[in-house]
Amino acid sequence: MARRWIALAVPAIALAAGLFIPPLVSRSVVADDEVVRWTMVDVSEGDRQGDAHLIEFATTTVLIDTGLEDLARSRLLPVLEQRDVSRIDHLFISHAHRDHYGGLIVLADSGVELGTVYFHKPDPAICKREVPWGCDAAEIDRYTSALRERGVRFGDAVNGMAVDVGSTASLTVLYAYDGGPGSPLRNIDVNDTSLIMRLDVGDVSALFTGDLNRKFGTFLASADLELRSRRLLKVPHHGAEGVAPNEFFAAVDPDYAFVPAPRTLWCSERSQRVRGWLSEQDVRTYVNGLHGDVTIELLPGQPVSISTHSRGACEKQQAKRQ
Numbered sequence: 418m419a420r421r422w423i424a425l426a427v428p429a430i431a432l433a434a435g436l437f438i439p440p441l442v443s444r445s446v447v448a449d450d451e452v453v454r455w456t457m458v459d460v461s462e463g464d465r466q467g468d469a470h471l472i473e474f475a476t477t478t479v480l481i482d483t484g485l486e487d488l489a490r491s492r493l494l495p496v497l498e499q500r501d502v503s504r505i506d507h508l509f510i511s512h513a514h515r516d517h518y519g520g521l522i523v524l525a526d527s528g529v530e531l532g533t534v535y536f537h538k539p540d541p542a543i544c545k546r547e548v549p550w551g552c553d554a555a556e557i558d559r560y561t562s563a564l565r566e567r568g569v570r571f572g573d574a575v576n577g578m579a580v581d582v583g584s585t586a587s588l589t590v591l592y593a594y595d596g597g598p599g600s601p602l603r604n605i606d607v608n609d610t611s612l613i614m615r616l617d618v619g620d621v622s623a624l625f626t627g628d629l630n631r632k633f634g635t636f637l638a639s640a641d642l643e644l645r646s647r648r649l650l651k652v653p654h655h656g657a658e659g660v661a662p663n664e665f666f667a668a669v670d671p672d673y674a675f676v677p678a679p680r681t682l683w684c685s686e687r688s689q690r691v692r693g694w695l696s697e698q699d700v701r702t703y704v705n706g707l708h709g710d711v712t713i714e715l716l717p718g719q720p721v722s723i724s725t726h727s728r729g730a731c732e733k734q735q736a737k738r739q
């Protein structure tokens with residue numbers, strides 16, 4: 418593998434001040450076949466947001482969400498090409514909003530082979546309330562039919578499901594809200610139906626949370642779902658208000674946070690609570706809108722390695738003195 422720039426220790430004070438500039442050091446990544454590589458692809462642009470997480474294992478490739486259609490084309494496909502990804506074995510759509518499923522057809526038509534797609538859909542009545550926010554049942558039906566016509570297989574993500582990712586790591590669906598009689602809450606929104614998934618590599622874990630919101634986030638904070646001590650957190654709902662409460666973040670207790678959000682959203686008042694909490698807790702935070710594509714490499718027994726495409730901060734650089 419080619420040498421790459423890796424961002425390592427980041428001064429907490431710089432993060433707290435919103436002046437995060439990751440120091441760059443050169444490090445050669447070895448034992449390529451054992452590395453699990455998670456790339457938070459930057460599928461945000463302007464004031465538009467999206468999630469797309471590529472997780473490459475030794476023999477298996479997983480994608481969680483696709484981003485919006487045009488950004489899947491312009492941002493996700495180039496990353497897949499650059500990484501030589503010709504097959505995605507497991508594709509999860511965390512919940513039925515367009516900024517998470519919009520790129521499905523683009524992906525299917527790109528030549529990348531799709532193994533099993535797990536499209537976590539809510540009850541139609543829940544979706545119907547949220548058409549303006551990107552839950553379009555008719556469109557989803559069109560997409561899934563088009564994929565079936567292309568021979569793509571669909572599966573159901575259920576509580577406790579272990580995804581087959583080989584022997585060097587594990588990927589588990591911790592929670593898949595189905596709205597059935599056993600579900601703990603009623604009248605939740607589409608965001609709160611998001612799949613909650615956990616990746617384990619050695620003693621390091623990452624929690625994927627879709628767009629988990631306040632209501633179900635409050636439930637999960639008090640539930641025994643092995644959330645605690647997960648070192649890496651994919652921040653839910655692009656960090657924007659409505660997002661899971663601080664109790665949820667405290668239950669997870671992350672060392673690193675990864676936010677798929679454009680700069681305009683992350684640096685706005687809508688994300689103030691989450692920004693403030695992560696800063697107060699000295700959680701090292703990476704944001705698509707500030708850092709571009711963010712790649713996290715996990716190897717059992719080794720420190721977490723994080724590389725970013727660019728540097729950025731919410732505050733504008735001070736004007737140079739005359």
Ligand SMILES: [Zn+2]
Binds near residue numbers: 628
């Ligand atoms: Zn979203």
